[in-house]
Each structure stands twice: as structure tokens, then as C-alpha cells.
Amino acid sequence: MAEIDENLAQREAIEVDRSKGDFKYEESYAFDAGIGLSPSVVDYISQVKAEEPWIREFRQKALKIFEGLPMPTHWATTDLDNIKFENIRYYLAKGQKAVRTWEEVPDDVKKTFERLGIPESERKFLAGVEAQFDSEAVYSRMKEELEKLGVIFCGPTEGLRDHPELFRKWFGKVIPAGDNKFAALNSAVFSGGSFIYIPKGVKVAQPLQAYFRINAENFGQFERTLIIADEGSEVTYMEGCTAPKFETATLHSAVVELVALKGAKIQYVTVQNWSANVFNLVTKRGVAEEGAEVRWIDCNIGSRLTMKYPGVVLRGKGARGEVLSIALANDGQHQDTGAKMIHAADDTTSNIIAKSISVGSGRSTYRGLVHIPKTLKNCRNNTECDALLINEHSRTDTYPAISVRGQKNSVQHEASVSKVSAEQIFYMMQRGLSEGEAMSLAVNGFVNDLVKEFPMEYSVELKRLIELQMEGSVG
Amino acid sequence: MPDSLVIKNLNASIGERPILKDFCLTVPKGEVHAIMGPNGTGKSTLSKVLAGHPDYSVQSGSALLDGEEILGLEPDVVARAGLFLAFQYPSEIPGVTIANFIRAAIVARQAKGTPFDAKAYYAELYAKMDALKMDRKFTARFVNEGFSGGEKKRCEILQLMMLKPKYAVLDETDSGLDIDALRIVSEGVNAMRGPDTGFLVITHYQRLLEYIVPDRVHIMWDGRIVHSGGKELALELEAKGYDWVKTELATA
Numbered sequence: 001m002a003e004i005d006e007n008l009a010q011r012e013a014i015e016v017d018r019s020k021g022d023f024k025y026e027e028s029y030a031f032d033a034g035i036g037l038s039p040s041v042v043d044y045i046s047q048v049k050a051e052e053p054w055i056r057e058f059r060q061k062a063l064k065i066f067e068g069l070p071m072p073t074h075w076a077t078t079d080l081d082n083i084k085f086e087n088i089r090y091y092l093a094k095g096q097k098a099v100r101t102w103e104e105v106p107d108d109v110k111k112t113f114e115r116l117g118i119p120e121s122e123r124k125f126l127a128g129v130e131a132q133f134d135s136e137a138v139y140s141r142m143k144e145e146l147e148k149l150g151v152i153f154c155g156p157t158e159g160l161r162d163h164p165e166l167f168r169k170w171f172g173k174v175i176p177a178g179d180n181k182f183a184a185l186n187s188a189v190f191s192g193g194s195f196i197y198i199p200k201g202v203k204v205a206q207p208l209q210a211y212f213r214i215n216a217e218n219f220g221q222f223e224r225t226l227i228i229a230d231e232g233s234e235v236t237y238m239e240g241c242t243a244p245k246f247e248t249a250t251l252h253s254a255v256v257e258l259v260a261l262k263g264a265k266i267q268y269v270t271v272q273n274w275s276a277n278v279f280n281l282v283t284k285r286g287v288a289e290e291g292a293e294v295r296w297i298d299c300n301i302g303s304r305l306t307m308k309y310p311g312v313v314l315r316g317k318g319a320r321g322e323v324l325s326i327a328l329a330n331d332g333q334h335q336d337t338g339a340k341m342i343h344a345a346d347d348t349t350s351n352i353i354a355k356s357i358s359v360g361s362g363r364s365t366y367r368g369l370v371h372i373p374k375t376l377k378n379c380r381n382n383t384e385c386d387a388l389l390i391n392e393h394s395r396t397d398t399y400p401a402i403s404v405r406g407q408k409n410s411v412q413h414e415a416s417v418s419k420v421s422a423e424q425i426f427y428m429m430q431r432g433l434s435e436g437e438a439m440s441l442a443v444n445g446f447v448n449d450l451v452k453e454f455p456m457e458y459s460v461e462l463k464r465l466i467e468l469q470m471e472g473s474v475g
Numbered sequence: 476m477p478d479s480l481v482i483k484n485l486n487a488s489i490g491e492r493p494i495l496k497d498f499c500l501t502v503p504k505g506e507v508h509a510i511m512g513p514n515g516t517g518k519s520t521l522s523k524v525l526a527g528h529p530d531y532s533v534q535s536g537s538a539l540l541d542g543e544e545i546l547g548l549e550p551d552v553v554a555r556a557g558l559f560l561a562f563q564y565p566s567e568i569p570g571v572t573i574a575n576f577i578r579a580a581i582v583a584r585q586a587k588g589t590p591f592d593a594k595a596y597y598a599e600l601y602a603k604m605d606a607l608k609m610d611r612k613f614t615a616r617f618v619n620e621g622f623s624g625g626e627k628k629r630c631e632i633l634q635l636m637m638l639k640p641k642y643a644v645l646d647e648t649d650s651g652l653d654i655d656a657l658r659i660v661s662e663g664v665n666a667m668r669g670p671d672t673g674f675l676v677i678t679h680y681q682r683l684l685e686y687i688v689p690d691r692v693h694i695m696w697d698g699r700i701v702h703s704g705g706k707e708l709a710l711e712l713e714a715k716g717y718d719w720v721k722t723e724l725a726t727a
């Protein structure tokens with residue numbers, strides 16, 4: 001363990017510091033769909049992107065579905081009622097085409113990403129990067145050798161236009177527009193995000209990364225991601241996100257679909273550090289075919305309200321699904337997160353480990369769903385939910401919802417709630433740590449065993465983000 | 476006195492209940508002072524009050540560490556000023572390894588931005604663990620979690636040796652230690668004795684004081700020191716028990 005920590009220390013130099021997200025340069029946008037949502041806003045977006053008629057129809061249909069669905073407030077939180085859809089700007093972009101060198105990125109936008117450390121991490125450990133600024137990617141580049149192998153890494157507009165034979169088949173199939181109100185909204189106004197195809201047998205060693213930046217206030221970011229890993233291929237995708245602190249509510253509502261074909265492996269890592277007034281309402285789901293593996297690593301540190309339950313549909317024999325999640329709800333935040341595992345074939349296994357930390361008036365909720373029907377055999381699920389409360393007012397709830405039928409399947413479920421006691425804090429402070437340092441040490445200890453599973457660069461970053469949150473939480 | 480820990484007329488309570496009553500004691504650097512006294516007289520309370528524990532309130536008095544007032548300071552500030560407390564009941568910190576914990580404590584004492592010399596740190600840590608006959612595997616164990624009573628106490632002394640405070644208060648470090656451990660731990664403390672460190676050793680047993688030979692022995696009774704003497708006082712106490720002190724107090 002000591003050795004691992006030394007590695008961490010050495011890697012600290014190449015860290016992407018998302019804690020520095022709270023800054024903003026003034027921008028002007030060439031493309032602006034105006035304020036509010038209507039069929040003509042949807043048409044504007046489709047027209048700007050010069051989309052084929054079927055996509056425009058897909059969007060308009062989704063808008064109708066969105067309008068017809070009620071808010072899911074009855075089960076989560078009434079805070080969703082505070083989203084004023086009529087006040088939001090649905091599309092803001094400076095241009096339509098992502099450039100391939102940082103030199104070509106407009107200076108002010110480049111400055112933003114440099115401050116966030118994106119070009120530097122690209123140089124040091126990434127196979128490809130896409131940087132999205134409000135509605136569109138401004139920069140997108142992948143290593144040439146991957147291109148030669150046939151790997152595709154682009155946005156949805158290019159993906160659906162240039163490679164319909166690959167992407168159209170799965171687009172909107174893992175998560176149909178009608179899945180939930182926010183998936184419908186995304187389907188109507190989506191822009192930006194990553195469309196990735198990994199050809200058969202190609203194993204991408206370094207991660208591909210997307211970085212999502214919201215710069216505009218009263219804005220909604222609706223990126224759309226579809227990753228297809230063909231038979232026997234492997235890929236790790238990482239996403240990060242920040243926004244400056246806003247006075248008014250801002251919306252981030254993504255849809256992410258993953259398809260792992262026979263024997264493929266997809267690992268999807270998120271470090272969400274939105275500022276405190278961002279509603280983060282994201283639908284994420286993967287399909288795992290025979291012998292395939294989909295793994296979600298999901299860390300939610302920021303935002304005002306996050307509702308996100310990454311899922312895996314285990315469709316092929318022997319498929320594996322995993323969700324490792326960490327949520328930190330600081331004062332005034334609500335992290336409503338969880339996981340869904342739908343077993344649909346024999347010999348499938350799923351693993352969920354969710355750790356949440358509630359600080360001050362922060363609230364964290366675990367919401368899970370595990371489904372194994374009676375007709376299947378040899379399916380296994382393991383679910384572990386651990387909550388840590390930092391003080392009296394914080395709150396945690398667990399709704400595991402596990403339905404496992406049939407004699408030949410097994411499920412294991414553990415849940416725990418622990419507290420950082422005043423005595424523990426005193427003990428650590430007696431060794432010279434400030435209150436904030438003591439709390440972040442306790443929190444890092446709590447998530448430690450899970451973080452070890454993460455790619456190195458992200459575990460360092462996460463540790464730093466936790467420290468920042470804990471230090472900010474003491475007077 | 477600049478080179479001493481000077482406690483003067485300290486009155487402290489928990490809730491409404493007074494525990495320390497005009498407590499006075501001076502521990503000069505370079506000396507080892509022992510406090511003995513029956514259960515519940517306020518020995519641990521004294522150590523917690525000095526360390527700035529939030530549960531206790533101080534009504535009056537002062538505690539000067541090399542001339543600087545430490546009462547009223549945050550616990551971490553007192554610690555960094557040079558006071559170390561080896562706890563009678565150390566807390567468990569799940570998920571935090573001993574190596575990382577001590578490292579964090581050292582980093583907290585360094586100026587911000589000072590690079591951490593990990594190699595030198597581990598060399599020192601291992602040397603001190605060897606001296607305390609602690610298995611090196613302990614570095615990867617979580618602080619006090621699942622430790623036996625004796626292991627916890629050794630871990631306290633390891634921290635003491637790594638952090639090198641100006642003054643150390645050892646609260647019943649001997650309880651829970653077997654004979655061998657008592658000797659090893661005492662050797663650790665003795666190795667730290669020197670002109671730059673003052674010790675306040677709280678114990679119930681004379682046996683510890685055979686290993687860590689004190690310069691002064693104080694008897695604490697009902698929140699204050701009622702009798703002080705040389706190391707032979709501990710023997711006297713062991714032979715006669717506390718009744719003798721009680722009688723003496725009654726006749727005084």
C-alpha cells in the first residue's frame with residue numbers, strides 16, 4: 001500500500017486539476033438558439049447541423065415525448081420543479097467544426113482548457129481528447145495509430161453523417177427517447193458528446209477522454225455519447241466536467257449509450273465536479289453481449305442535484321456488469337445516484353459498490369435496481385452500499401430494490417452507515433492535522449479500497465477534489 | 476520559564492462538573508515527570524484539556540508551552556506547537572494506513588509546498604518500527620483498527636517517535652502492555668529523552684517507572700497535585716496505597 005501511495009505522489013505532477021473550475025471568460029457565440037424550448041428551437045439545432053430528415057424527425061418526436069412526460073419529482077426530490085425549461089438556452093456554439101490542433105482553438109476557449117490542464121494531460125497520458133465548450137466540441141484529436149487501426153472518435157453529427165452503417169443501428173436503442181423525461185429532452189436537443197467505434201480485437205491501451213465545460217449561464221448542455229466496442233475490443237473512456245459558479249440554475253442532461261459486443265470490454269470513468277447550481281440529470285446505460293464487460297466508474301462530487309443511475313443490460317451469456325460509484329454531497333447538495341443491473345442471460349454477473357459521503361446539510365441517496373428473472377440460471381449479483389456521515393445534519397437513504405428470482409441465482413447485499421466521530425477528528429487534530437485535513441483523511445480512508453480500482457490519474461484527482469471539498473466545508 | 480511546560484491554577488470542567496481544581500505543575504524540558512493518582516481524579520482530563528479537547532471548558536488558569544499560552548487554541552495548533560498526547564484510548568481511523576497517517580501529520584508540520592522526502596520517511600519509519608519490534612506490515616494497516624490493546628500503545632509511541640514533540644503526555648501507555656512490550660516501549664521513550672523533550676507520564680504502576688525512571692513523581696487527588704517527590708515516592712505509594720495520602724490530606 002505504501003508503494004502505491006508513492007506512485008500517486010509521483011504522478012501528482014500530471015494531474016488535471018478540476019478544482020480550478022470556477023472561473024469564466026466572456027464569450028460571444030455565432031450560433032444561438034435563443035431562450036426557451038419549442039419545435040422551432042429543435043429545427044434550428046437540426047438545421048445548423050445540416051442533419052438528415054430522419055434525425056430531425058427523431059428530435060421532434062422526442063420533444064413531444066418530453067412534453068408528455070411528467071417530472072419524476074414524486075420519487076426523488078421536489079427540487080426538479082425549480083428547473084425553468086422556458087428560461088434555458090438550448091444551443092450555444094462558436095462554430096460547427098472541432099479543430100485538430102490546440103493552436104487553432106480560439107484563444108479565450110484555449111485559455112479555459114489550458115487552465116483546466118487538458119492539453120497537458122493529453123500530451124502525457126491520453127490516446128485521444130475531445131473538449132466540448134457549451135454545445136459543441138471545439139477540439140477533437142486522436143493519436144494517428146488508432147485512426148489507422150480504424151478507431152473512430154468523433155461527435156454525434158459526424159458519427160451519424162459519416163458512419164451511419166455503424167452508429168445508426170444502436171443510436172437511441174440502448175436508451176430510447178421515451179426512457180425518461182430527461183432522456184427525451186436530450187434526444188430532442190442533443191449536441192456534442194462522443195461517438196466512438198473500436199473495431200474487432202483492437203485494444204486501446206490509453207484512455208480516450210472527453211472534457212465537458214459549461215461556460216454560459218441559464219444554459220443546458222445535452223451531449224450525447226455512443227460507444228461501440230466491437231468483438232474482443234477494449235477501451236477506457238473518461239469524462240470530466242466543470243462550470244463556473246452560477247447565480248441561476250443551469251442544466252446538464254446527457255445520454256450515454258454503451259455497446260460491448262461479444263467479448264469486448266468498456267470502462268467508462270466519470271469525475272463530475274459541476275458547480276453548485278448545476279442540475280445534473282444524466283441517463284447512462286450499457287449493453288453487454290456474450291462474455292462482454294461494461295464497467296462504470298462514477299464519481300459525483302459537484303452539482304446542486306445529481307440524478308444518475310448507470311446501468312448494464314447483461315444480454316449475452318457470461319456477460320459482466322459493474323458500477324463503482326462515489327458520491328459526495330456537501331452543504332446544500334443532493335446526490336441521488338445508484339446503479340441498475342438487468343440480467344437477461346445465463347451465467348451473468350454484476351457487482352455494485354456505492355460509497356456516499358454526506359457533509360453538513362448534504363444529502364445522498366442510493367437507488368438501485370437489480371433484476372434477475374426466474375428463467376435464468378447461474379446469475380450472481382453483489383451489491384454493497386456504504387454511507388459515511390460527517391455530522392448531525394447530513395442525511396443518507398438507501399433504496400436497493402433487488403428482485404432476484406429462481407433457485408439457481410444468487411445475490412449478496414450489504415449496506416452500512418458510519419459516522420466520523422468527534423473523537424476521531426480530535427485524535428487526528430492532536431497529530432497536527434487541521435479539521436479539514438482530518439475530515440478529508442477520514443473520507444479518503446472511507447473510499448480508499450474503491451479508489452484503488454480506478455485508473456491512477458483519476459484516483460489522484462479524486463483525492464484532491466475530496467480534500468478541496470472537505471476543507472471548504474469547515475468554517 | 477521559556478523551556479518548560481508550566482501549568483498554573485488551572486480550573487477546568489466537563490459540563491457543570493469541575494474536574495481540575497487550581498491545578499499547578501511545571502515540567503522543564505529534559506525532565507520526566509510522573510503523575511499517579513486514583514481512578515477518576517482527572518489525569519486524563521488534564522491531558523485532554525492541555526490538548527484542546529472541545530468537550531472540556533477552562534474556567535481559569537494558564538498553560539504555557541515554552542512561554543506561549545496553549546489554552547484556548549485549536550487542538551491542531553497545540554499539536555504543532557509541540558505537545559503530543561499518547562492517548563489512553565486511541566481512536567480507530569478506518570481506511571487510513573499508519574504510513575499515510577503519520578505522513579499526513581509530518582506534512583502538516585512542514586511549510587506549504589515543501590517537497591516530501593518519501594524515501595527518507597520510510598527509512599526512518601522502518602527504523603523506528605524495528606526499534607519498537609513492530610512488524611513492518613503494520614504500515615499498511617489502518618490506524619488502530621483491529622489492533623490489540625498493546626499494539627495500539629506501541630503505535631502511539633511510534634507516532635511520538637516520528638513526530639518528535641517538545642512535550643509528550645503519555646496517558647497510561649503501560650496499561651495493556653505485556654512485560655516485553657513494556658520494556659520495548661520504555662526503551663523507545665528513553666531513547667527520546669534528552670535536553671529538548673519533556674515528558675509527563677501518567678501511570679498507575681510503579682513498574683513502568685522502573686523502566687522510565689522519572690525525575691519527579693506527583694500524586695494527583697481530586698483535580699490537583701497533593702504531593703510531589705523523587706522517584707522513591709512511587710515505591711512508597713506502591714507499598715502504602717492511596718489511603719496514606721487520604722489520611723495525610725485530612726490531617727493537613
Ligand SMILES: Nc1ncnc2c1ncn2[C@@H]1O[C@H](COP(=O)(O)OP(=O)(O)OP(=O)(O)O)[C@@H](O)[C@H]1O
Binds near residue numbers: 517
Ligand atoms: N467526557 C466526559 N463526560 C463525562 N464525564 C467525564 C468525561 N470525561 C471525564 N469525565 C469524568 O471526569 C472524572 C475524571 O476523569 P479522568 O478520565 O480524567 O480520570 P483519570 O484520572 O484519568 O482516571 P483513570 O485513572 O481511571 O484513567 C471522572 O469522574 C470521569 O467520569
Ligand SMILES: [Mg+2]
Binds near residue numbers: 520646647
Ligand atoms: Mg485516565
